[in-house]
Amino acid sequence: MKSRILMGMAVIAMVAVLSGCGKKPQVEIDATNAAIEAAKAAEANVYLPAEFAAVQDSLNAVMAAIEAKEGKLFKGMTAEKEKLAAVTALANQVAANVAAKKEEVKKEAETLLNDIKNVVTENGKLVMKLPKGKEGAAVIEQIKADLANVDSAVAEAQGAYDNGAFMDALNKIKAAKEKADGLNAEIKEALTKARIRF
Amino acid sequence: MGKPWWHILIISAIAVLLTLLVLIIFYPVPDPPSAEMKDAREAVSLARKNGAGMYAPDLYMEAMAAYDSAMAEWRRANTIFIYRRDYSKVTALAALSEQRAIEASSISLNSTSNLSVVLERELKELNILMAEINRAFPAYPLSTEVRNRISMGKMLLKESEIAYKGGHFLEAERKISESRTLLESSYEYADTHLKSYFRSFPQWRIWVDSTIAISRQNHDYSIIVDKFSRKFFVYLDGEKITEFTAELGKNWVGDKRRRGDKATPEGMYKITKKLEGDSTTYYKALMLDYPNEEDTIKFREAIESGSLSPSAKIGDMIEIHGSGGRGADWTAGCIALKDREMDSIFKYIGIGTPVTIVGSMYSLKQALKR
Numbered sequence: 001m002k003s004r005i006l007m008g009m010a011v012i013a014m015v016a017v018l019s020g021c022g023k024k025p026q027v028e029i030d031a032t033n034a035a036i037e038a039a040k041a042a043e044a045n046v047y048l049p050a051e052f053a054a055v056q057d058s059l060n061a062v063m064a065a066i067e068a069k070e071g072k073l074f075k076g077m078t079a080e081k082e083k084l085a086a087v088t089a090l091a092n093q094v095a096a097n098v099a100a101k102k103e104e105v106k107k108e109a110e111t112l113l114n115d116i117k118n119v120v121t122e123n124g125k126l127v128m129k130l131p132k133g134k135e136g137a138a139v140i141e142q143i144k145a146d147l148a149n150v151d152s153a154v155a156e157a158q159g160a161y162d163n164g165a166f167m168d169a170l171n172k173i174k175a176a177k178e179k180a181d182g183l184n185a186e187i188k189e190a191l192t193k194a195r196i197r198f
Numbered sequence: 199m200g201k202p203w204w205h206i207l208i209i210s211a212i213a214v215l216l217t218l219l220v221l222i223i224f225y226p227v228p229d230p231p232s233a234e235m236k237d238a239r240e241a242v243s244l245a246r247k248n249g250a251g252m253y254a255p256d257l258y259m260e261a262m263a264a265y266d267s268a269m270a271e272w273r274r275a276n277t278i279f280i281y282r283r284d285y286s287k288v289t290a291l292a293a294l295s296e297q298r299a300i301e302a303s304s305i306s307l308n309s310t311s312n313l314s315v316v317l318e319r320e321l322k323e324l325n326i327l328m329a330e331i332n333r334a335f336p337a338y339p340l341s342t343e344v345r346n347r348i349s350m351g352k353m354l355l356k357e358s359e360i361a362y363k364g365g366h367f368l369e370a371e372r373k374i375s376e377s378r379t380l381l382e383s384s385y386e387y388a389d390t391h392l393k394s395y396f397r398s399f400p401q402w403r404i405w406v407d408s409t410i411a412i413s414r415q416n417h418d419y420s421i422i423v424d425k426f427s428r429k430f431f432v433y434l435d436g437e438k439i440t441e442f443t444a445e446l447g448k449n450w451v452g453d454k455r456r457r458g459d460k461a462t463p464e465g466m467y468k469i470t471k472k473l474e475g476d477s478t479t480y481y482k483a484l485m486l487d488y489p490n491e492e493d494t495i496k497f498r499e500a501i502e503s504g505s506l507s508p509s510a511k512i513g514d515m516i517e518i519h520g521s522g523g524r525g526a527d528w529t530a531g532c533i534a535l536k537d538r539e540m541d542s543i544f545k546y547i548g549i550g551t552p553v554t555i556v557g558s559m560y561s562l563k564q565a566l567k568r
Contacts, residue, residue: 057243063269064235070276071230071283073223139336140526145349153353175357194525 024066025077028084032059035091042098046167047105051094058087102166109161109170112177116154119180123147126187129196139190143183150180231272231285234292238265241299250302252368253309257302264295313367320374321362324355327381334566335388337428337527339449344384351380395451395557396565398464402556405466409554410436419551421518421543423533425450425462426558426565430518430535432543442539445522447531451557454488454531455500456510462531463488463516467553472544473517480532481520482540486553488516518543518553 036055044052062083069075127147130140153176160169191198242261245251250258268291275283331348340348358373406422413420414436422431423444430444446462447454454463471485489497489512500506513531522534533555535543558565 053243053246057239060239060265061236064232064239064272067235067269067272067276068230068232070273071228071280071285073227073280141340141342141345142336142348145342145345146352148346149349149353171360175353175360178360179353179356 023075023077024070025081025084028081028088029063029066032062032084032088032091035088035095039091039095039098042095043102044094044098047098047101048094051097055087055091055094058083058090062087105170106161106166109157109166109173112170112173113154113158113161116150116173116177116180119177119184120147120150120154123150123180123184123187126184126191126198129191129198130187130194143187146179146183150176150183153179225281227280228283228285231268231288231292234289234296235265235268235272238268238292238295238299241296241303245299245303245306248303248306249310250299250306253306253313254302257298257305261295261298261302264291264298268292268295310365310367313371314362317358317362317367317370317374320378321355321359321370324358324374324377324381327378327385328352328355331381331385331388334392338388338392339451339527340384340388340391344387347380347384351377351384354380391451393562396562398557399561402464402558405554405556406559409433409466409552412552419547421547421551421553422559423462423553423555424559425464425555427560428527429559430533430539432547440542442535443522445524445529445534446527447529448527450527453496454493454513454516456497456506457513458511458530459513460530462529462533462555463493463513464555464557465490465492467516467555469518469547469549469551469553472547472549474544478517478519479521480517480534481537482544483517483519484544484547484551484553486516486518489514 036059039052039055044055062080065083066077066080069077069080124147127140127143130143153172157169157172157176160166160172188198238261242258242265245254245258245261250261268288271291272285272288275285275288278284328351354373354377358370358377361367361370361373409420409422410433412418413433417435420433422433423429424431425444425446428444428446430442431438432440447460449460450462452461453465454461465488467486467488467490469484470487471483473483473485474481477483494512497506497510497512501508501510516531516533518533518535518540520535520537520540522539523536524534528534
């Protein structure tokens, strides 16, 4: 008789345990959100937008899975906790990768800035050797106007770089570099035609 | 002998409990809308990847908001007693989110595809315009402001090409628009200026034909200077026998109006003096009879009409001289040739040789084609 009573109580206890052990993994959710916020603060959305979006997608999927479990009688959240841990790890990885990517962009911007400054300096010197112009004074005036524009683009890019906006600086400098290189080639061609050594 | 009554009571209670337990376990509960939410989530994600955030921002935001609302509704529904839950609102919101995301995605794809085609065409057009500017106005004396506008337009064109290549179509579109404004306005200004200058073409043509006819008639030399192409032609018996590159006054567009305007005059002149050695600064020179009677009349009229200051003086000392070959329009209004070219014409060009200076021997269309 006693054993039957015990068996009944065991069944009830099992039901209680099975339905109660699936509490929402709030601690893990908070940790994942914090990791994603940290990645965002590190500008993952600027430097690694695709990877950052993937992390957010993963979190959304896990949150939906959690809600699905919440709707069930027996809420085993073990798998969701593992998924949250994986998303947290992914967010941390992205945050770490951002630093590397940022450094890479910074170096590229720095290199291009130095390169363009050298080209700008060279252009400045070369244009002085063209006092007589290429096809006329008007052409020199146009080259000078172009050089002034490159100068202001370089200054803008330098400003962005100094403010830590390396991606912005890189985008700005790429166009200016192309233009400065084009001018350099144009001036050198003119000097070569005029048989002026440079 | 039957079981005691309490025994039967306990067995009955257990049976009721077990029945209840079975009912609890197997009673149909509403299925969570996981599949619908997954579809919505994937559609939103795809829309974002397709650039809907940029190209269909309103629809994309609507899709995201509907998804967030669906999640909030799902959470709310889950707080209700399990057998009374109703996920129909969640399902509806998820469906709305998916629908909007699909629409946003589609619009975005169409936009990027269309924009890509449009931008490619616009970039091509702008590059043609830029090439036209480079072809028509490289040596045309434009103001510093116009030069700056052209330069900024060129820079923006370069930036828009980079943005286009990087798939940043909206940025490319904006920069193309800015570049177009600058380049087109500069081109129009320069083009209008040039067309206005070429209104004198019929007169120039008469002078040129007349000069060639004189050469043919007199079996003698004549000189024609084409300012636009910067060419110096020598004719004998009405046939062109040689041509050189000429360098002109810095402000060569238009007729000379006064002393110091650095313009090269336009008209029919004659050589009045041949200078060499110490009598000229520029190696060798052929002095022209500028200002002639017509120039003097025009100058007086300009003073009288007020288009020239009363203190203005008429120009003089216009020559064809050496020290050229600088590749620039650098003279104060004279025509400069290389020294060896001066040597060659100096031998046979005599005093009285006709020298006709025109804006162009060809129409604007022909001149630009050349």
